[in-house]
Amino acid sequence: MEYWNDESEPIRAFVSLFETAKTDEDLRNGLRKVNQLIWFDYTQDGPNCSFHVDCRGGNLLISAGKPGEDPDLTMSLSADDAHRSWSNKLNPVMAITRKKIRVKGSATGLLRLAPKLKKVAKIYETVLRDLGWEEKILK
Amino acid sequence: MQYPPIEFEPFFTWLNRPRIMYSPGVRSEVGFEMGELGGSKVAVYTDRGLVDAGVAEMVIEEVRKSDLELAGVFDNIVQDARIENINEGAAFYRSCSADCMIAVGGGSVMDTAKAVNILIGEGSDDFQPLAEQAGLWEGARPLPPHLAFPTTAGTGSEVTNAVVVLDEKAQAKLSITHPYNADIAMLDPELTVRLPPKITAFTGMDALTHAIEGVTSTAAEPIGDALGLHAIRLIFTYLPLAVEEPENITARGNMLIASTLAGLCFGNTMTGGVHATAHGLGAQYHIPHGLANAIMLPIVMDFNAEEAAERYLMIADAMGLPLDAMDASDAAGAAVQAVIDLKAKIGLTESRKDFNVPMEKEKLMPMAELAAGDSQVSYNPRYLEEEDILKLYLKAF
Numbered sequence: 263m264e265y266w267n268d269e270s271e272p273i274r275a276f277v278s279l280f281e282t283a284k285t286d287e288d289l290r291n292g293l294r295k296v297n298q299l300i301w302f303d304y305t306q307d308g309p310n311c312s313f314h315v316d317c318r319g320g321n322l323l324i325s326a327g328k329p330g331e332d333p334d335l336t337m338s339l340s341a342d343d344a345h346r347s348w349s350n351k352l353n354p355v356m357a358i359t360r361k362k363i364r365v366k367g368s369a370t371g372l373l374r375l376a377p378k379l380k381k382v383a384k385i386y387e388t389v390l391r392d393l394g395w396e397e398k399i400l401k
Numbered sequence: 402m403q404y405p406p407i408e409f410e411p412f413f414t415w416l417n418r419p420r421i422m423y424s425p426g427v428r429s430e431v432g433f434e435m436g437e438l439g440g441s442k443v444a445v446y447t448d449r450g451l452v453d454a455g456v457a458e459m460v461i462e463e464v465r466k467s468d469l470e471l472a473g474v475f476d477n478i479v480q481d482a483r484i485e486n487i488n489e490g491a492a493f494y495r496s497c498s499a500d501c502m503i504a505v506g507g508g509s510v511m512d513t514a515k516a517v518n519i520l521i522g523e524g525s526d527d528f529q530p531l532a533e534q535a536g537l538w539e540g541a542r543p544l545p546p547h548l549a550f551p552t553t554a555g556t557g558s559e560v561t562n563a564v565v566v567l568d569e570k571a572q573a574k575l576s577i578t579h580p581y582n583a584d585i586a587m588l589d590p591e592l593t594v595r596l597p598p599k600i601t602a603f604t605g606m607d608a609l610t611h612a613i614e615g616v617t618s619t620a621a622e623p624i625g626d627a628l629g630l631h632a633i634r635l636i637f638t639y640l641p642l643a644v645e646e647p648e649n650i651t652a653r654g655n656m657l658i659a660s661t662l663a664g665l666c667f668g669n670t671m672t673g674g675v676h677a678t679a680h681g682l683g684a685q686y687h688i689p690h691g692l693a694n695a696i697m698l699p700i701v702m703d704f705n706a707e708e709a710a711e712r713y714l715m716i717a718d719a720m721g722l723p724l725d726a727m728d729a730s731d732a733a734g735a736a737v738q739a740v741i742d743l744k745a746k747i748g749l750t751e752s753r754k755d756f757n758v759p760m761e762k763e764k765l766m767p768m769a770e771l772a773a774g775d776s777q778v779s780y781n782p783r784y785l786e787e788e789d790i791l792k793l794y795l796k797a798f
Contacts, residue, residue, distance in 0.1 A: 353620065354779075355671065356414060358536030358578070368533035370568075370575060374774025380784060 264342045265398055269308025272341035273326050275398075276302065277313050278389045279348060280324040283382060292378060293317045296371035301333035304341040311341055335367035349400040350383035402718040405711040405729065409622040415669055416562060418581070419549075421661060423588040425650050428460050431503065431548060431587070432467020438546035438584050440501025442470045444494045446514040447505040448478045454595050456552055460505045473497035481567040481574075481683065481690075482512040487528045490517040501546035504583070505592070507604065508556030508565070508690065511549050511583075516564045518544045519579050532566050535776070537579040549583035552592045554643070554656035555604025555691050557611055557664020559586035567684060574680040576776045588661060590653035598644045600691075601656075602747040605640040607691030608632065608660040609740070610698050614673040615666035617705060617712045618780040622670060626715070629666035633719040635659035637743065644747045674701040674785050677775035678793055681768040686756050695749050699740045700797045701781075704789070706733035709782035758798050765794050 266272050283289045296317050304311040305328075314329040315322070339347070343362050346352040354376060357363045390398050422430065435443065443464055447457040457476065464471050475493045479486055490513055494502065504514035516528050519537065522544035531537055549559040562582045566575045596604070612632035615625050635655045642652035678701065679693035688696070706713055713733035717724060720739045724732050744750075759765060769790040772778065778785055 353410070355578075355620070356412075359414065359416075359538055359580070361538055363536075364539050365534050365536060368530075369535050370533050370571075373535055373776060376776070377773060377778045377785070379779070 263307055263340075265345045266307075266341055269311040269341070272304060272307070272344060273311060273313050275390060275393060275395070276344065276348065277324055277326055278393065279382070279386050280315060282385050282389055284322050284324070286381070286385070289378060289381065290322060292375050293322055294320055296375070298334035298368070298371060299329055299331065300372065301329055301336045302344065303328075303336050303338040304344055306338070307341040333367065335365070335369060335372060337369075337372075338364040338366070345398070346400065347379075348382060348386045350379045351400050402714070402724050405714055407626075407711060407715075410620065413620070413622045415624050418562065419560060419583045419586050421560065421586045421588065423654070423658060425589065425591050425654060427587050427589045428463045428550065428592070431460065431463045432469050434585055434587075435469055435501055435503070435546060435548060438501065440469070440546035442472045442498060442500045444472050444497055444499035444502045445474045445505060446478060446490060446502060446510060446517065447474065447476050448510055449476050451506055451510075451552060452476045456592055456595055457505050459592060460503060460550055464503070472499040478506065478510045478513045480509050482509055482516055482564060483567050483569060484528050484532060487513055487516040487520065487566070488526060490514070491520040491526055494521055503548045503550065505550045505552060507551065507553040508558045511551065511556065511558035512564045512566070514547070514549070515558070515579075515582055516566065516577075518547050519564070521545055522581070528566070532568070532575050532577050535575070535577055537577060541580050544581045547583045548585050548587055550587050550589060550592055551657065551660065553596060553600065553604040554593055554653070554660040555607035557608065557660050557668065559583055559588075560661055560664040561668035563668065572684045573771055574684050574775075586661060588657045590650050590657050593653045593657060594648050594650070596647065598647065598748065601647065602640070602644050602749050603689060603691035603695050605636060605643065605656060605747070606695035606698065606744065606749065608656070608663045609636045609640070610675050610694040611663035611667040611672065612636065612659075613698065613702065613716055614675055614780075615663065615670045616716060617709045617782050618667075618670045618673055619782060620670045620780055621712065625666045625670040628662045630715060630719040632659040632663040632666065633716060634721070635662070637720045637739075640743070641746050671780040672777045673781035674705065674778060674783075674793070677772045677778035677781070677785070678790060680775050680777070681772040682756075682758070684771065685768050686758050688756050692749070692751060695744060696751065696797050697793070699737050699744075700793050702737045702740060704793060705781065705783045706730070706737060709733075712782070760795070760798060762791060762795070765791055769794060
């Protein structure tokens with residue numbers, strides 16, 4: 263991995279990102295509207311390198327690891343590309359055409375949030391700074 | 402005009418399918434070309450209007466004259482590609498044991514045919530789960546032979562690898578990409594001369610929107626610029642002529658080429674706020690896509706002008722405007738006015754009253770939310786939030 267020392271680091275960063283993002287009303291409502299159990303799968307970088315977001319039925323629960331039941335949507339990519347993606351530095355079309363992101367299940371709802379990535383990237387920058395990982399911020 | 406220093410992303414890819422053939426009467430090559438691709442039993446995909454106008458027959462006649470066998474004609478395609486219609490099209494292909502397809506039509510026909518071919522190639526009979534994945538690149542297989550004859554000069558679908566599908570339940574438009582599209586885009590301007598002036602006008606504005614948004618997209622790069630800017634030159638020269646003189650083959654041919662150039666451009670660099678807002682108008686108020694683009698284009702250009710002034714300067718130059726000592730900001734304003742003037746010249750005077758689009762903010766909000774989540778909105782040169790989109794809709798109507 264280019265940006266991470268071990269598989270726990272990206273999950274710490276991404277879970278913190280979602281926990282912070284859900285305090286933003288716009289992002290919280292947007293995620294709830296997705297109404298799916300989503301697994302962000304980075305296990306190509308380690309067996310425990312993943313987290314999931316359960317936004318079904320008005321919930322918004324974020325946990326490390328694979329969900330206990332079958333996800334509605336799985337987004338598989340590397341932890342480095344996820345870092346680029348949350349930093350709004352990964353062109354989604356390029357990523358799909360070059361098979362950097364693999365999608366299983368209905369991505370329609372989550373893709374509707376793609377235009378919010380600019381806002382998410384700002385939150386991510388703050389999260390990385392708060393975690394003491396300023397050097398990981400992509401310029 | 403001196404070419405302004407323009408920045409672009411340091412890394413991009415360019416998708417270069419399909420092969421393109423152009424000539425008035427190029428449809429006569431259909432037998433040879435399909436044979437070269439390995440096809441022998443053809444299913445033709447078109448719509449009832451083109452059958453009634455005798456346009457579909459112009460291609461079907463060439464199939465009959467060739468060594469190809471005509472397996473059947475599926476002419477049930479409706480406005481905007483729809484899942485059920487796509488599934489019916491695939492069932493038809495299988496029921497008549499076709500081994501290749503020809504699409505004859507505008508964007509709805511070509512998008513439906515592309516989706517049918519994906520279903521056939523992937524061995525599936527329901528497009529819904531594929532549509533929901535948005536990108537179908539993982540494990541994608543080459544598809545059966547497919548020739549596309551555009552009968553409008555607007556959509557560019559003959560060269561793009563995207564299928565735009567109307568999700569009737571969500572009243573939203575979905576964009577799905579697959580690495581393989583048509584094998585050959587056959588540009589035969591004789592197929593477009595029966596197109597009524599009004600449809601010629603708004604499909605031409607669709608092509609113009611593709612070119613302008615392709616050149617101003619956040620993913621714009623030099624190859625797209627070259628194609629998009631030349632498309633703009635051709636459209637400003639030939640669209641008024643094609644509307645005024647429907648049988649002018651030179652005008653029709655240049656418009657068909659412009660549409661294809663713009664298709665290659667935006668198929669790679671994507672579009673922006675015009676498409677995002679137009680998709681909402683199409684999905685919720687059934688405004689034809691080209692017309693919806695024509696309505697939103699000057700409004701969104703005006704909104705973007707300051708953010709991408711140097712790109713609009715290149716566009717203004719391609720429009721043939723006398724720029725003299727104008728700075729980029731003034732040139733951007735002139736480009737917006739030129740689009741308004743072009744619309745007036747080709748008779749596009751539609752207003753809100755023609756489509757029953759409400760004026761109340763609350764009623765427009767669902768459409769603004771839809772546009773804010775559209776796949777194309779991220780490519781707009783200026784960041785667009787729901788509130789901005791709402792203002793654009795209010796300004797447009």
